[in-house]
Amino acid sequence: MKHCLILLLTILSLASFTPAAEKNSQLNIDSSGLAIQGYDPVSYFSNEPQPGRSEFETVLNGTRYRFINRQNKDLFEKRPENYLPAYGGWxxxxxxDGNKVSIDPKTYIILNGTNYLFYNGFWGTL
Known part of the structure; x- marks a missing residue:
């Protein structure tokens, strides 16, 4: 497992990735347009990913994002590109390999300022 993580970090650090926010059809969202299964995208950067609350919700390009508090919502609205997960949340x-696989919102790594989410069944907790 340790070798897989090292390989993954090497691949991610050598490639140039940008968070996918271009088209909703490319994003990992539910049928209501909610991203990251309702998790607060800002909370990942304090190493405490948490489900957001509906009263702190914003819409960006037709996609709904939730936050744990007003401060996180404001941070996201000022610079959403800093908090959007890579690959549109896949x-x-x-x-x-170009495969869209759902994620476990608690399985992630922040690398070079970008949030990479993963499928828990394969990686476990990183």
């Missing part, structure tokens, strides 16, 4: 490992 499993980063699977996307290396």
């Amino acid at each position: 499993c980063a490992w699977a996307m290396l």
